Amino acid sequence: MNPLKNICVYCGSSPGRLDAYTVAARALAEALVSRNIGLVYGGASIGIMGAVADHMLRLGGKAVGVIPEALMRKEVAHYQLSELHVTQSMHERKTLMAELSDGFIALPGGLGTLEELFEIWTWAQLGFHGKPCGLLNVEGYYDPLIEFLDHAQAEQFIRRSHRAMLIVESQPESLLDRFGAYETPIVEIWVGKDEI
Ligand code: AMP
Numbered sequence: 001m002n003p004l005k006n007i008c009v010y011c012g013s014s015p016g017r018l019d020a021y022t023v024a025a026r027a028l029a030e031a032l033v034s035r036n037i038g039l040v041y042g043g044a045s046i047g048i049m050g051a052v053a054d055h056m057l058r059l060g061g062k063a064v065g066v067i068p069e070a071l072m073r074k075e076v077a078h079y080q081l082s083e084l085h086v087t088q089s090m091h092e093r094k095t096l097m098a099e100l101s102d103g104f105i106a107l108p109g110g111l112g113t114l115e116e117l118f119e120i121w122t123w124a125q126l127g128f129h130g131k132p133c134g135l136l137n138v139e140g141y142y143d144p145l146i147e148f149l150d151h152a153q154a155e156q157f158i159r160r161s162h163r164a165m166l167i168v169e170s171q172p173e174s175l176l177d178r179f180g181a182y183e184t185p186i187v188e189i190w191v192g193k194d195e196i
Helices: 019-034 047-058 090-100 111-125 143-154 172-180
Strands: 006-010 038-041 063-068 083-087 104-106 133-136 166-169
Touching (some): 019 047, 083 090
Parallel strands (some): 038 063, 104 133
8 A cells, every 4th residue: 555645636727617526626625634645736726726725724634735936926826725835937836746745636627737637647657756646537527538548549659558557536535545556557668569
């Protein structure tokens, strides 16, 4: 079992169309707090980001934000967090979020969420870290993306072992159980057609 002390959550700076997204963000916060796992996230007070952090704090959990100075100035930062790290750049921010975390979960979100998820998954593919990456597929939000990933694998642009690194569940407890049992695969950077 992997000791999961802190989990990084990528998620929308918007609330999304359905209340179910916010409900799922709160359910994830509950699952984290019940396992004594801290939250690392983008440090904003808005959207799903604000919902997950607010609920962590409401439940007495730890919520650590990492935000670049430029976004601080836009006054979206959450000032009640357990810790708020302010970085000079987005790159520095994402590096620090990765260093502080033992695993990465994407809740529903937009471009920022997708970019963060794909970057951290790519780093796993390259063997730069061995931490679990997962999707919390709330209300089938990620179904079209999962379908596309299957297509990309079938077309031999994503290796089966790399595709398998992304853990997909619709319930936070199941996702965290699988994170706890995650075994880092041995990765090869070279991608040939043999294993696909
Ligand atoms: P999006 O999914 O496009 O709403 O972007 C959300 C993701 O990008 C979050 O996980 C954040 O890390 C980052 N992000 C985007 N917008 C903001 C914001 N206004 N404040 C802080 N982080 C943000």
